[in-house]
Amino acid sequence: MEILKEISEALQVGNAKKVKELVQKALDDGIRPNDILNNGLIEGMSIVGVKFKNNEIYVPEVLIAARAMQAGMDVLKPLLTASGVEPIGKVVIGTVQGDLHDIGKNLVKMMMQGAGFEVIDLGVDVSAEKFIEAVNEYNPNIVAMSALLTTTMIQMKNVIEALKNAGLRDKVKVMVGGAPVTANFAKEIGADGYAKDAAEAAELAKTYVVA
Numbered sequence: 352m353e354i355l356k357e358i359s360e361a362l363q364v365g366n367a368k369k370v371k372e373l374v375q376k377a378l379d380d381g382i383r384p385n386d387i388l389n390n391g392l393i394e395g396m397s398i399v400g401v402k403f404k405n406n407e408i409y410v411p412e413v414l415i416a417a418r419a420m421q422a423g424m425d426v427l428k429p430l431l432t433a434s435g436v437e438p439i440g441k442v443v444i445g446t447v448q449g450d451l452h453d454i455g456k457n458l459v460k461m462m463m464q465g466a467g468f469e470v471i472d473l474g475v476d477v478s479a480e481k482f483i484e485a486v487n488e489y490n491p492n493i494v495a496m497s498a499l500l501t502t503t504m505i506q507m508k509n510v511i512e513a514l515k516n517a518g519l520r521d522k523v524k525v526m527v528g529g530a531p532v533t534a535n536f537a538k539e540i541g542a543d544g545y546a547k548d549a550a551e552a553a554e555l556a557k558t559y560v561v562a
Contacts, residue, residue, distance in 0.1 A: 354380065358391030358423065363399055365415030367422035374423040384430040388467070392423045396465030400550035410458065413549070417461035424464070438469035440560035441491040445473035445482065447506035452499035455529055458549035459495060466553040468493075468560075479506070479513035486519050492560050495552065498529040507532075508540040524559040528552055 354377045361369040370392075377387050399416045402408045442463050446456050453475050460470045471489050473481055482494060494514070498504045507527050514520040524543040527536075537545035543559070546552035 352382065352386075352390070354382070355387065355391040355394070358387065359395035359398065362392060362395030362416055362419045362423065363402075365412065365419045367419040370419045371422040371426055374426045378426070378430070384427050384434055385436050387423075388427055388431060388436070392420050392427070393465060393467055396420050396462070400462055400465070400553060404548060404550040410454065413458055413461070417458075417465065420461070420465055439467040440493065440556070441469045441471070441489060442493045442495055442556060443471045443473060443482065443485045443489055443491045444495040444497070445477035445485075446475040446497045446499075447503050447510065448476055448478045449506060450498050450500050450503040451475045452497070452529075455499065455549070456497040459497065459528065459546075459552045462549040462553035463495075463556055466557055468553075468556060479510045482510045483513050483517050483519065486514065486517075486523060491523060493524045493526060493556055495526045495528070495556070497527075498532060501531045504529075504531055504536065507542065511541050526552065526555060 354373060358370060358373045361373060374387055396416065399413055403413050444456060444460055446453055460472055463470050471485060473485055486494060496507050496510060498507060511525055526544045526546060527542045528546045532545060534545045544555050546555050
């Protein structure tokens with residue numbers, strides 16, 4: 352459908368105003384909120400993800416596209432809720448204790464929202480206790496942790512240990528990422544998965560919720 356293609360294209364170039372207008376127009380034309388979400392907004396964000404992965408665009412462009420997606424979501428969200436459209440899964444995300452970096456985490460959050468997840472963002476400097484509280488409260492499918500400092504990477508292990516001690520480890524998939532983090536480190540600390548960038552994180556997250 353032409354208007355959904357237009358939504359996707361406006362999102363890719365980060366035109367938030369146009370995305371908002373087009374989403375409203377699509378709704379006025381009688382297109383279902385779910386179709387607008389999947390074939391307009393998520394479609395556009397997927398293309399942004401692929402381009403980001405291939406180094407065709409960089410962090411600023413992704414942030415602008417994500418902002419445009421958010422503008423479209425603001426229009427759609429009440430209608431999606433009313434029509435009972437469920438997110439594909441739930442993610443609790445945070446930068447670990449002692450670390451105040453959030454650009455990478457925010458990118459992952461946006462990509463995951465773009466893939467159809469509900470994301471609960473705990474922010475930065477998140478203690479193991481806070482992660483445990485959030486898992487108990489929100490019952491997510493995935494816990495995603497970010498660290499940018501080598502000195503804070505160890506906190507990821509502490510969160511996994513805390514999940515084990517609380518009897519919650521088997522209920523969630525644990526994903527880790529951040530500049531100093533490697534696939535080997537993820538394996539060593541007992542995480543389920545590692546992603547080297549935000550686009551990869553969203554793809555990996557999807558594999559954890561597909562039945």
